[in-house]
Every structure is written in structure tokens, then in C-alpha cells.
Amino acid sequence: MVISDKLDKFFDEKMKEYPTKRGFLVPMLLYTQDELGYLSDEAIAHLAKKTELTELEVRNVISYYSLLHTKPMGKYHVQVCTNISCMLRGGEEILEHCKSKLGIGHKQTTADGTFSLEEVECIGACSWAPAVQVNYDFHENLTNDKMDAVLEGYRKKR
Amino acid sequence: MAEVKNVTITVDGKQVTAPAGTLLIEACKAVGIEVPSFCYYPGLSLQAACRMCLVRIEKMPKLQTACTVPITDGMVVATDTDEIRQARKSMIELLLGNHPLDCPVCDAGGECELQDMTFKYGAAESRYMEGKLHKEEQQWSPVVFFDRPRCILCYRCVRVCGEGMDVSALGVQLRGSSSVIAPNEGDHLNCEECGMCIDICPVGALTSGAYRYKTRPWEMKHVGTICTHCGDGCKTTLGVRRSDTGMDIVRGDNRDKSGINGDFLCIKGRYGFDYFDHKDRLRQPLVRKDGKLTPTTWEEAIEHVGKRLREIRDSKGGQSIGVIGSNRTTNEENYLLQKFARTVLGTNNIDHHRTADFAGFARAIAGKENITATMRDVASAPAILLIGNNPTERHPLLAWNIRTNVRLNQGKLYVVNAQPIKLQRQAARFVQIPEGREGKLVAFLNGDDAAAGTLTGASGSNDALKQLRDELKAQKNLVIIFGSELNGADITALVKFGSASGAKFICLGDYANSRGAADMGLYPDLLPGYVAINGPHKYNEEWGSLSKTKGLPLQEMMQAAKAGKLSALYVVGSNPVVDYNFDPAALQNTFVVVQELFLTETAMLAEVVLPAASAYEKSGTFTNTCGDLQLLKKAGDISGIKSDFEIIVRVAERMGTEVRRLVPFGSGVRADMGQTRGAQSGEADRHSVWLTANNLEPRFSPFDPYAMLDEIQRLVPGYEFSRLGLLAGNDQHVNAAERSNAGVAEGLVQIVPANDTLFTSGTLGRYSKTLNNVLENRRAPQNKEVMAD
Ligand code: SF4
Ligand code: SF4
Ligand code: SF4
Ligand code: FES
Ligand code: FES
Numbered sequence: 042m043v044i045s046d047k048l049d050k051f052f053d054e055k056m057k058e059y060p061t062k063r064g065f066l067v068p069m070l071l072y073t074q075d076e077l078g079y080l081s082d083e084a085i086a087h088l089a090k091k092t093e094l095t096e097l098e099v100r101n102v103i104s105y106y107s108l109l110h111t112k113p114m115g116k117y118h119v120q121v122c123t124n125i126s127c128m129l130r131g132g133e134e135i136l137e138h139c140k141s142k143l144g145i146g147h148k149q150t151t152a153d154g155t156f157s158l159e160e161v162e163c164i165g166a167c168s169w170a171p172a173v174q175v176n177y178d179f180h181e182n183l184t185n186d187k188m189d190a191v192l193e194g195y196r197k198k199r
Numbered sequence: 200m201a202e203v204k205n206v207t208i209t210v211d212g213k214q215v216t217a218p219a220g221t222l223l224i225e226a227c228k229a230v231g232i233e234v235p236s237f238c239y240y241p242g243l244s245l246q247a248a249c250r251m252c253l254v255r256i257e258k259m260p261k262l263q264t265a266c267t268v269p270i271t272d273g274m275v276v277a278t279d280t281d282e283i284r285q286a287r288k289s290m291i292e293l294l295l296g297n298h299p300l301d302c303p304v305c306d307a308g309g310e311c312e313l314q315d316m317t318f319k320y321g322a323a324e325s326r327y328m329e330g331k332l333h334k335e336e337q338q339w340s341p342v343v344f345f346d347r348p349r350c351i352l353c354y355r356c357v358r359v360c361g362e363g364m365d366v367s368a369l370g371v372q373l374r375g376s377s378s379v380i381a382p383n384e385g386d387h388l389n390c391e392e393c394g395m396c397i398d399i400c401p402v403g404a405l406t407s408g409a410y411r412y413k414t415r416p417w418e419m420k421h422v423g424t425i426c427t428h429c430g431d432g433c434k435t436t437l438g439v440r441r442s443d444t445g446m447d448i449v450r451g452d453n454r455d456k457s458g459i460n461g462d463f464l465c466i467k468g469r470y471g472f473d474y475f476d477h478k479d480r481l482r483q484p485l486v487r488k489d490g491k492l493t494p495t496t497w498e499e500a501i502e503h504v505g506k507r508l509r510e511i512r513d514s515k516g517g518q519s520i521g522v523i524g525s526n527r528t529t530n531e532e533n534y535l536l537q538k539f540a541r542t543v544l545g546t547n548n549i550d551h552h553r554t555a556d557f558a559g560f561a562r563a564i565a566g567k568e569n570i571t572a573t574m575r576d577v578a579s580a581p582a583i584l585l586i587g588n589n590p591t592e593r594h595p596l597l598a599w600n601i602r603t604n605v606r607l608n609q610g611k612l613y614v615v616n617a618q619p620i621k622l623q624r625q626a627a628r629f630v631q632i633p634e635g636r637e638g639k640l641v642a643f644l645n646g647d648d649a650a651a652g653t654l655t656g657a658s659g660s661n662d663a664l665k666q667l668r669d670e671l672k673a674q675k676n677l678v679i680i681f682g683s684e685l686n687g688a689d690i691t692a693l694v695k696f697g698s699a700s701g702a703k704f705i706c707l708g709d710y711a712n713s714r715g716a717a718d719m720g721l722y723p724d725l726l727p728g729y730v731a732i733n734g735p736h737k738y739n740e741e742w743g744s745l746s747k748t749k750g751l752p753l754q755e756m757m758q759a760a761k762a763g764k765l766s767a768l769y770v771v772g773s774n775p776v777v778d779y780n781f782d783p784a785a786l787q788n789t790f791v792v793v794q795e796l797f798l799t800e801t802a803m804l805a806e807v808v809l810p811a812a813s814a815y816e817k818s819g820t821f822t823n824t825c826g827d828l829q830l831l832k833k834a835g836d837i838s839g840i841k842s843d844f845e846i847i848v849r850v851a852e853r854m855g856t857e858v859r860r861l862v863p864f865g866s867g868v869r870a871d872m873g874q875t876r877g878a879q880s881g882e883a884d885r886h887s888v889w890l891t892a893n894n895l896e897p898r899f900s901p902f903d904p905y906a907m908l909d910e911i912q913r914l915v916p917g918y919e920f921s922r923l924g925l926l927a928g929n930d931q932h933v934n935a936a937e938r939s940n941a942g943v944a945e946g947l948v949q950i951v952p953a954n955d956t957l958f959t960s961g962t963l964g965r966y967s968k969t970l971n972n973v974l975e976n977r978r979a980p981q982n983k984e985v986m987a988d
Contacts, residue, residue: 097370097383104372 043083044073052091062092066102070109079110107161115150115157117195119143120174123160126167131184135171136160138185142192155199156192208274217270224252224265227278234278235287235316237294237401238353239266242461242607243362246354249294251316253286254278262286284320291322294351297332297376298402305349307403310416313351314402332377339388341972342408342470343397345380350404352378356396363463365602365624366390380404391957392973393595394469398452398462409470409969410450414440419449423928424832425821426451426468427527427711427814428960430554431574431596432823433468434458434928437815437834446835448472448815459574459827459930465595466973467960472815474966475837479797481810482839492798492808497841497849504792504807505853508544511766511790512854517545517746521756521765524551524721525772525843526710527963529819529831531904532843533712533719534727534911536771538861542742543851544769547723547732547750552778554952555708555824556686557717561729561939563694564704570694572678572703573932574825578604580678580703582611584671586693587637588682588707591621592956594824597680597707598622611674613667615640617684628667637681638689644668644696677702683952687944705825709953710961711814715822718915718935723750728915729939736940737914742860753779754949760785767792771843772811774962776800779951794843799962810840813963817842819904820925827930828920845902864906916940 042049052069059065066088073084080103089096103109121127121136136158140146143156150157166172169181173188180191203218210227217226224234225241237249245267253262257275262283265276277283294313300323302308317323334347354371357380361367368383368390382388397405406412419438426433434457438450451469456462474480484500485492511520522540524533540549564570577583578600590598598621604610605625614626615637623629632640632654643650643664651664671677679697681690681704690706697704708714720727726745730736733747751759753775759765761782767790775781777800786804793805802808814821818833841849852858911918916938920931953961964970 095367095370095383097367097381101370101372101381105374 043081043087044076048072048076056091063094066092066094066099067106070099070103070106074109078116079113081111085111107159113150113154116155116199117175118157118159119192120159120161120164122162122164122166122170122172122174124163124167126163126170127172130170132171135173135183135185135188138188139173139192142189155196206270206272206274208270208272208276210276211278215270219271220269222266223254223256223263223268223270223274223276226270227265227276232278234265235319236266237312237316237351238355240355240358240399242603243355243358246358249351249353250290251287253283253290255280255283287316288320288322291317291320292325292327295322295325296327296329297348298351299331299348305403306406306411307349307400308415311403312401334379337386338408339382339386340390340392340408341976342392342394342466342969343382343388344406344408344411345382346404346406347379349402350380351402352380353401355399355401356380356405359395359399360390362606363599363602364391364393364395365621366393369396391591392466392470393464394466395463398454398464398469407450407470409473410438413449414438420834422832422834423455423457424815424834425711425829426464427963428467428471429465429594429596429955430708430710430713430824431460431594432711432821432827432829432930433460433464433596434829435464435468437472439834441835444476445837446816448475448834457928458829459823460596460599463596463599465599466957467595467964467967467970470969471960471964471967473968474796474963475813475815477797477966477968479966480837481795481797481802481808482837484810485798485805485808487806492803492805500807500809501846501849501853504809504850507790507806508767508769508792508850509854512544515766518548518750519764519766520544520546520548521751521759521768522546522549523753523756523768523770523773523775524549524716526552526554526708526713526716527814527961528712528716528772528843529814529817529904530712530715530719530822530828530911531819531907532771532847533716533721534915535844535847535862535907537720537727538742539847539851540769541726541745543854543856543861545746547746547748548756549721549750550723550753550756551713551716551721552753552773552775553717553948553950554710554713555683555706555717556690556948556950557706557708557714557936558722558725558729558941558948559687559690559944560704560706561717561936562941562944563691564698564937565729565939565941567694567698567937570698570703570937571826571932571934572680572705573827573930574600574823575827575930576678576703577601577680577705577825579608580604580610580676581608582613582671582674582677584613584615584677584679584697584702585622586615586640586679586681587617587684588680589616589618589620589622590680590707593682593709593953594707595957597705597824601625611670613671615667628663628670630663630667635684637684638692640664641685641689641692641696644671645692672700675701678705679703680705680707682707683950686948686950708824709955711823712821714824714826715820718822718826718918718933719911723752724945725941727911728917728935729941730916731940731942734940734942741910741914749945752946752948753781757781757785760789763788765789770794770801770805771847772796774799774801776804778953778961779949794846795962797962797966809846811846812837812840812842816840817844817904819844820908822933823930826933826936828918828925828933829930830925830928842902844904844907848901858901862901862903862906863910864901864903 056065089099123132147160164174171183173180206219207216215226215230227234234252236252238246247264247267252265254265255277256263336346357369360369372381397407422437435451437448440447483494486495524536611627614629617634639650639653679702769792771794791805792807793802794809794811795802815834819831822828917935958974
């Protein structure tokens, strides 16, 4: 099985609530990515079959959303916002700092697989800019020092 | 269906009345107002992506897209004001943001919708400072190339491949200005290679392997003719150039959307014409000398054939000669060939490679009115029953029309097949039955419930069968389409079932003119129009008295040859050695003459091989598998060859026949005024105008197929069509099968379907570079980058 049986059963159940099978595609992609860390070729084939779409159509959807990945990401995916509010309050500096601290660039992963980095557009945390999202957690009002602490916290967690 | 109300709107001051719900862009078209559009394409889902069709509708706050607004009563619309022109200009400026402005080196230059619009609205000067996104051109398959920067993201290709072809090999990846069209296999296509996406692309983003960078649209002659491959009879416009061999066909398309196929062509129609200049094409007659086929002159070859046939006929009698006709020669040639066999050679031993039981079909529907469906009916019938065959592979246009019907007219499709076939995706009901039980199914439809027991194989349950029968019975105006799985009595039974509810029928045969071969009497027991040789008929009156004895069908000719009783075999455009398992050893002592394009397995056994014109090099008519008659127009000349028509006439003449008795040329008011010269007809017309102006007679020709067509129209029951309609390029439905008088069938007929796939086409397909290329190379070259990178 490409994804866990539990998740697959959940998909089968939940899909019934949608008017069309394809209507449930985006949530399934997100759940699958959460479980596998990324959307593998096998996972794409599996979901295409489930939704009666071609693999190409599933890939079309994935490529539309920058938050969906077809290559493995780090365990902690650091998403640094550089959109207007964050940019005005130092978002770009945070990004540069992360780059030198982690030794990786945009959409790259550290050799040990712990971190990956991505420059993203507004994540809806403008009031507390500059903001960074790591997986589903938000970190706000950041400075370089605070960012170091955030990264350190995750490094310890692993 | 509820009556649709008409509404009246005003466009640029003109009143337009159309049914409510008509799209504004179509309503405008109806009164000759062209609203520019890129993404809108009739028959495909609405996209509203390009914003080129913006118009001002009174009382609406913003400009509206005419391609998505249905008209309502009293609407007042402006399509050409300063405001709108400015809006369109801005849209073009956006489109040109990433588009290179190098029309002079683009393949679409001269027939590009973006180029036209840029000329009209003028946005050639960009105010953008950003660099253009550039990607290298990619080859996605042997026939499809993609040049990303030229793409204006109208999504026509994506929709035609998904909705029209039901292939869905193209998609859109990424988002916004980085959106890009992507093929299904990452860096290449795995698809039906129909080229519809290329044809429909308004710009030069998708280009065709056959045509790209070879010529310009204004450098070609455009000849409207018929595809030479399957039995569906698509109209195609050939782009023809002069070349050192006489002509060069560089492309085939049906951009004018005329005819039974609209803009559809499958890979064979669009690219498979390229066998015409294959290096192995015969260009000189061959005569066997010292055991070897040796090139010779036409004079010598015809002399040899005429002399030998005359000797054999006079010494051994016509019964010792056999004639095998073709599924891809014109009606006129088929008619001429059987007339030649019966009146010059004096034999009824004439047959052809039968891919469907058209004679059985004619017997089943004889005397019935309105019983055959046209190819157009397939696109509009409320319900269709398809028994056997796999049209996606073997009748691509039929499959396209079925899909169009289901998609746009909510037509109901019922499929019965021994195999799962692709069209079941469109089917309201699909019943799988065991191989070879199609006849049982017909019995079941006719009320034989016991037959159900033999049918419930794979997926079909008794209930499913009963439901199918009940639903079919309730259908009015059903079209029933069947493949070669059904013949003889089974067809009669099927007709009995369907005609009770007023159904119409289509019998599916392979190759471009198999229906014409049958209609024109390439049968040992039937004259043209399925008229029994031993029954009453009119042919005696014009041709002199004919033998009433049935001739030998193909398989019996082989037995006669084995027994040493076949002294001569005359083969036109057929390869019985391969297609009918005709034993080559049987022909050792038979004088074999073959008219062919290539040195086939049969031609290799011949004593004389006569190089014949392909259907691109001659004029005449073809009848498609539904009975739709269409005009074939000559695209050009190839040096060294002659049409089958001319060859037969010359042989007959050399045998001492008075040619005028064979071809009634030079009489009446019709003559070859250049029709037979197709692309060169302009010249011929001018020539005849000049002749007339100088009080000279136009040259009437014994090789004029229209003289034969005159006789066909006069003598063949069911071929009384409108000549004017035909010459105007319209399909004419003929009713030879309905009007037949075939008598009773004797013995079993051997039906051998061609079983071609989408990428094969009998002898011709073997010599098509593109088809072979696709077959060998289903794996496209490796590209360095994948679209979404
Ligand atoms: S060639 Fe035909 S099947 Fe292939 S991608 Fe184009 S439209 Fe689709
Ligand atoms: S490739 Fe051509 S048809 Fe397809 S979206 Fe681009 S411009 Fe339109
Ligand atoms: S569907 Fe048949 S007639 Fe039409 S283009 Fe294809 S091969 Fe030719
Ligand atoms: S701009 Fe960074 S969160 Fe909105
Ligand atoms: S044609 Fe109307 S938006 Fe493209």
C-alpha cells in the first residue's frame, strides 16, 4: 500500500460526502503529503485511480499549489514569507539568515533531511510580520535570534 | 424537448433573432459580425480565458465576454467601439508579454490568429520591461512538437484532446503567467497522435512533424478531397506543392470544417498520406523476362497484357480468367473493372477482399425506405447501438461522431462487444458477451430468451441483457451500427429487430472504398447495385447480353488455380496473397497481372505489374461505409504512373474492344473540362475557355471518370444523387443496398476484416513513414527538461 490502510479507508468514507470523486482530490493530496512527507509517483497514481482522473490531471492540480510537493521535503519545512508586510519588516533578511544558517537555498533540503527551506507568499500572518511557517506551526515577530531559537527547538525535537 | 423560444437582440445596430440561450458570440456570427476569440471554440466547453471577445452590453457594468453570455431578449450590444478596441489591444499586449515577435520564422506565420489580431488591433510595441520567459522547443512525439513561448494558453488543445478525443493527454501545469501546457508522460506524449491539438492551436505553439517549416500557406495549392484510408470517408484539404517528382503533399487538414467530419481527422488522414512518395513506389511497368520482373515501357507492358488476355479468352474462354478488384479504387474504376470483366474478358469470376457482408446487408434491407444512416446521423441520433467492432481503432471518425453526440446532444450509446473497448466510457450500457456470440445476441433481441444462456459471459447478466433489450425497444430513431462479426442471416435478423421501431443501420467495412466495391458489383453473382446476375436487370440493354452463370468467388478462384483451371488472374489494388491467404503456389501456371502502387506479395508473383495512381493522384467518387458518396479530387501527378481507370481502358483497347462501348465518353454535354486534373483544374478551365473562344472543341477523353459516373447514375439503382451537390463538395447518401435485387445468397461468404489499428492501414499503411515512425517510436526522444521544472 502506498498510503496507510487507515488513511485509505478514511478516504473511501469521506469521498462519499462529495458530489464528485475529484472534488475530494485536494484534501486527499494534503493528507497524503502529511503522511508521506511528499507526493510520490506511486501516491499520484493511487489517487488518480481513486478519483478516476489521469495522472496528468492530478499532476496539473499539484503543480498549481506551491504547498504541494512531488519531491521529498525535510522533516521540518521552513516557509519564510517575503510578501509585502513581511518584506517591510525584515522577511528577506530572515530568509537570508535561514539560508546561511541551514546552508541550503530555496526549495532545498539539508543533507540529514531535517530541514527544508522555501520562500513563500503571504501566509496570512501580516499583523505579526515577519512570519515563518514550519509545517503547520506559525512563528511570528521574528528576528534573527528568535529564528535561531526556533530552528534549535526543532533540531532538538527530532 | 420543450420548444426553445426565439429572442431578438441588437448588435451594433443590427437586429438578430436566435433561440434563447444561444451564445452571444454565435449570434453575432449569424449576422456577419466577427467577435475575435482565442479560447472559444464551437463544440468545446467554455473557457473564458483569453478575454479577446470583450463586448459592451447595455446595462451591464463591465465589458462582458461574448463567448460565455447567452443572449436574452432585448439585449443591446456594441462590439466595435474605441473602448472595446482599446480593451482588446491591452489583452493582446498581455498575451505578447511572453510571446516572441518573430512571425517571419514561425511555422504559423500567415495563418496565425494572434498575428491577425495584432495586425488588426496593433499592440506590437510592448511597454513591458521584464524579460520574456523562454524555453527551448520540445518534440513530444513523432508528430507533435511544442514551442512553449508561442503558447497563449487558450487551452483549446487541452480541451480537444480531453473532450473531443477522450484521450486527455494534455494538461495545464503551474499557475498564472508561468502556466504551461504539459504532455502526459512528463517529457513526451503517449496518445492517439491525431494531431487535433496541432490543428486547433491558434498560434504556432503546437506544430506538426510532417509539415513544420517546410512551406508557407500561400505557397501551396489546397485541394479538397477524401482520405484514402479507412471506410469513414473524411474530407481533407491537402496542401500540395510542386516538386521534382510532380507533386509533394505536405499536409492534410480539414480547417474549413466542411463535410461529414467537421475538422476531425485521425492520424491516418492527417499524416498517413505520405506513402504516395515512398521510395518503393512503382513508377515503371514491370514485365517478367527470364524469370525476373524487369522495367519496361507502358507501350510494351499494355501490349503484352492485351495480347495474352485476348489469346487466353479466345482459346480457353472467359471462365478461365479471374478478376480481383480493390477496396481503395474509385467507384468509377470498380464499375469499369467489372464491366471490363463481364463484357471484354467474358467472365463473371470477379470478386474483392470482402471486409464486411455488404451483400448480406443489401439482401436484408432490400425494398425498405429510410433504413440506412449517414455518418452525419451518427453525430445527432438520440440513441446508438454498437455491436462488435472497435471504432476507436478502425473507424476513428465514427468514434469521434459518437463521442460528439454523447457529449453535445446527450445521445445514448449502447455497446455490445466481446472485448472491453474504449467507447464503453461513453456508453449508457455496456454488455460484454463471449467471443463469436453476436448472432446469439441478435436472436435474444428478437425475443429468443433461451439465447441469453449463451451470452452471460464476463459481465453480462441476464438482467443486464433484458434491460438492454427493453431500453432499445423503447428507443425511437435508433441507429444500429454493426461490425463484420455479423453477416448473412444474422444481419437479416438484426434488421427485423430494428426496423420494427424505425431504426437505421450502418454496416462497417474496412478501407476507403469497400462500400463502393460492393455497390459497384465486384461480385461473382451480383451486378452493380446488388442486382442478381441471373435475375432481371437493365444492364443487358446497354452492354449486350451477359452470362447468367455465377462466377467464382475469391476462394474458389484459388481452388481453380490449384486445379490448373485458372489461366489468368487480373488483380487491381489488392493483395490476396496476404489478405486472403491466397496460396502463391497455386498461381504458378497462371498469367497474373497486377495493378498496384507497390510491389506487394501478390505483385511479386505477377507476370506484368502496372504502376497505378493512388487516390491522391486521380479523380472520381468514393462511397463510405455508411453509403455517403463523396467527390475525390486529384491533388497532382506523379511521374510514370497511370490511373487504374486509364490502365483498364488501355488494356481493353489493346484487346480489340471498341472503347466507346466500355466508357461512354464524348457523348452528351459532359466532358472532362479539367475536373480530373484537380489542383490543375484552374489551368484546364482556362484552357477550355480559350478553346471555346477560338471555336475549337474541348478534348473529350476516354479516361474521363465522369463519363463512367454518367452511366452509373443512369444504370445503378440507388445512385440517383444530385450531381451538382456532389461537385459542390457535399456528401450524397446513396441507396444501392435498399434498392437491391440480389436474389438468395448461396453458400457461405468469406468475410476477412482488415483488423487495422489506429496506426496501420493495409498495404498503404506499410509504406507510410509517419505511421511506421509512430509504431516504432512510441517512446519519444528524451528531453532535457520536464514542463513543470
Ligand atoms: S495528437 Fe491527438 S491524442 Fe495526441 S495530444 Fe494531440 S489531440 Fe491528444
Ligand atoms: S498550445 Fe496552442 S492550443 Fe494549446 S493552449 Fe497553447 S496556444 Fe492554445
Ligand atoms: S477516420 Fe478514416 S477516413 Fe477519417 S482520417 Fe482517419 S482513416 Fe481517414
Ligand atoms: S505578508 Fe507575510 S504573512 Fe502576509
Ligand atoms: S473567447 Fe471569450 S474569453 Fe476567450
